[in-house]
Amino acid sequence: VFARTGEQPGSRGISAFIVDADSPGLEIAERIDVMAPHPLATLHFRGCRVPKSQRIGATGEGxxxxxxxxxxxxxxxxxxxxxxxxxxxxxxxxxxxxxxxxxxxxxxxxxxxxxxxxxxxxxxxxxxxxxxxxxxxxxxxxxxxxxxxxxxxxxxxxxxxxxxxxxxxxxxxxxxxxxxxxxxxxxxxxxxxxxxxxxxxxxxxxxxxxxxxxxx
Ligand SMILES: Cc1cc2nc3c(=O)[nH]c(=O)nc-3n(C[C@H](O)[C@H](O)[C@H](O)COP(=O)(O)OP(=O)(O)OC[C@H]3O[C@@H](n4cnc5c(N)ncnc54)[C@H](O)[C@@H]3O)c2cc1C
The missing domain is CATH 1.20.140.10 (Butyryl-CoA Dehydrogenase, subunit A, domain 3)
Structure with missing residues (x-):
C-alpha cells in the first residue's frame, strides 16, 4: 500500500507498506469486474494500524x-x-x-x-x-x-x-x-x-x- 505520510509535499510525502490482508480495519469495499478476470477492488482503511516494521524503505521514499x-x-x-x-x-x-x-x-x-x-x-x-x-x-x-x-x-x-x-x-x-x-x-x-x-x-x-x- 502506498500512503501519504506527509513528511514532504507531493511525491516526497508518500511511503510504502506491506499490509496483511487480514489486518483489522482493512475492508474490501467492492470487487471490480473487468473484461478479463483480474483481482481488482476498492479498499477501505478505517483505523487500520500498520507496524513500522512493515514499512518498505524509509518514510517518504514510497x-x-x-x-x-x-x-x-x-x-x-x-x-x-x-x-x-x-x-x-x-x-x-x-x-x-x-x-x-x-x-x-x-x-x-x-x-x-x-x-x-x-x-x-x-x-x-x-x-x-x-x-x-x-x-x-x-x-x-x-x-x-x-x-x-x-x-x-x-x-x-x-x-x-x-x-x-x-x-x-x-x-x-x-x-x-x-x-x-x-x-x-x-x-x-x-x-x-x-x-x-x-x-x-x-x-x-x-x-x-x-x-x-x-x-x-
Ligand atoms: C486490469 C487492471 C489492473 C490494474 N492493476 C493495478 C495495480 O495493481 N496497481 C495499481 O496501482 N493500479 C492498477 N491499475 C490501474 C492502472 O495503472 C491505471 O488504470 C492506468 O495507469 C491508467 O490510469 P487511469 O485509469 O487513471 O487513466 P487516466 O490517467 O485517466 O488516462 C486516460 C487516458 O489518458 C491518457 N493520458 C494520461 N496522461 C496523458 C498525457 N500526459 N498525454 C496524453 N495522454 C495521456 C492515458 O494514456 C489514457 O489513455 C490497473 C488497471 C487495470 C485495468
Missing part, C-alpha cells in the same frame, strides 16, 4: 520505490504480452494449415502468409526488446527507457498479433470460449496497467530529449 518497481514490472508485463502473442501465432498458424481453402489450405494463400510473416516480425521485435531490458537489469543498469520500450512494443504488438490470428479463424475466432476470443480480451488491459502506452511514449520521448540535452 514514490521512488514504486518507480523502481515499475521498471521490473513493465518488463514482466511485456514478457506476459509476448507469451500471449506467441500463443496467438501458434494458434493462427495451426488454423491456417488445417483450414481447407480453394483446393488447398488457408496457409497456402499469399495473403495469409503475409499476415503470418507480419505476426512473426512483431513477436520477434517485441522479444528482443524484452530480452534487452531484462539483460540490462541483470547487469545492474538503469532500464527506465528500455523497460518502457519493451512494454509499449510488446503489448501493442501482441494486441495486433492476436487480432490477426483471430481474423485467420474467421467467425470461429469470435465464438465465446475460443482461445483467440479469450486472448483478445485478456491482452487489452496490458496496454493500460503499469502505465498506459501513452505514458511509455512520454517516458521514452522525455529520456531521448534529456539525453540529447546532456549529450549522453
Amino acid at each position: 514514490f521512488k520505490i514504486a518507480m523502481r518497481t515499475l521498471d521490473v514490472f513493465r518488463t514482466s508485463v511485456a514478457a506476459a504480452a509476448l507469451g500471449f502473442g506467441r500463443r496467438a501465432l501458434q494458434e493462427g498458424l495451426a488454423q491456417a494449415k488445417s483450414r481447407p481453402m480453394f483446393g488447398a489450405h488457408l496457409a497456402d494463400l499469399p495473403l495469409a502468409q503475409a499476415k503470418l510473416a507480419d505476426m512473426a516480425c512483431k513477436i520477434d521485435s517485441a522479444a528482443l526488446l524484452v530480452y534487452r531490458a531484462a539483460w540490462l537489469r541483470d547487469q545492474g543498469k538503469a532500464i527506465t527507457k528500455e523497460a518502457a520500450m519493451a512494454k509499449l512494443v510488446a503489448t501493442e504488438n501482441a494486441q495486433q498479433v492476436i487480432d490477426s490470428a483471430l481474423q485467420l479463424f474467421g467467425g470461429r475466432g469470435v465464438r465465446v470460449g475460443e482461445v483467440l476470443e479469450s486472448l483478445y480480451r485478456e491482452i487489452r488491459p496490458l496496454r493500460i496497467y503499469e502505465g498506459t502506452t501513452e505514458i511509455q511514449q512520454l517516458i521514452i520521448g522525455g529520456a531521448l530529449v534529456a539525453a540529447a540535452a546532456t549529450g549522453a
Whole structure:
C-alpha cells in the first residue's frame, strides 16, 4: 500500500507498506469486474494500524520505490504480452494449415502468409526488446527507457498479433470460449496497467530529449 505520510509535499510525502490482508480495519469495499478476470477492488482503511516494521524503505521514499518497481514490472508485463502473442501465432498458424481453402489450405494463400510473416516480425521485435531490458537489469543498469520500450512494443504488438490470428479463424475466432476470443480480451488491459502506452511514449520521448540535452 502506498500512503501519504506527509513528511514532504507531493511525491516526497508518500511511503510504502506491506499490509496483511487480514489486518483489522482493512475492508474490501467492492470487487471490480473487468473484461478479463483480474483481482481488482476498492479498499477501505478505517483505523487500520500498520507496524513500522512493515514499512518498505524509509518514510517518504514510497514514490521512488514504486518507480523502481515499475521498471521490473513493465518488463514482466511485456514478457506476459509476448507469451500471449506467441500463443496467438501458434494458434493462427495451426488454423491456417488445417483450414481447407480453394483446393488447398488457408496457409497456402499469399495473403495469409503475409499476415503470418507480419505476426512473426512483431513477436520477434517485441522479444528482443524484452530480452534487452531484462539483460540490462541483470547487469545492474538503469532500464527506465528500455523497460518502457519493451512494454509499449510488446503489448501493442501482441494486441495486433492476436487480432490477426483471430481474423485467420474467421467467425470461429469470435465464438465465446475460443482461445483467440479469450486472448483478445485478456491482452487489452496490458496496454493500460503499469502505465498506459501513452505514458511509455512520454517516458521514452522525455529520456531521448534529456539525453540529447546532456549529450549522453
Ligand atoms: C486490469 C487492471 C489492473 C490494474 N492493476 C493495478 C495495480 O495493481 N496497481 C495499481 O496501482 N493500479 C492498477 N491499475 C490501474 C492502472 O495503472 C491505471 O488504470 C492506468 O495507469 C491508467 O490510469 P487511469 O485509469 O487513471 O487513466 P487516466 O490517467 O485517466 O488516462 C486516460 C487516458 O489518458 C491518457 N493520458 C494520461 N496522461 C496523458 C498525457 N500526459 N498525454 C496524453 N495522454 C495521456 C492515458 O494514456 C489514457 O489513455 C490497473 C488497471 C487495470 C485495468
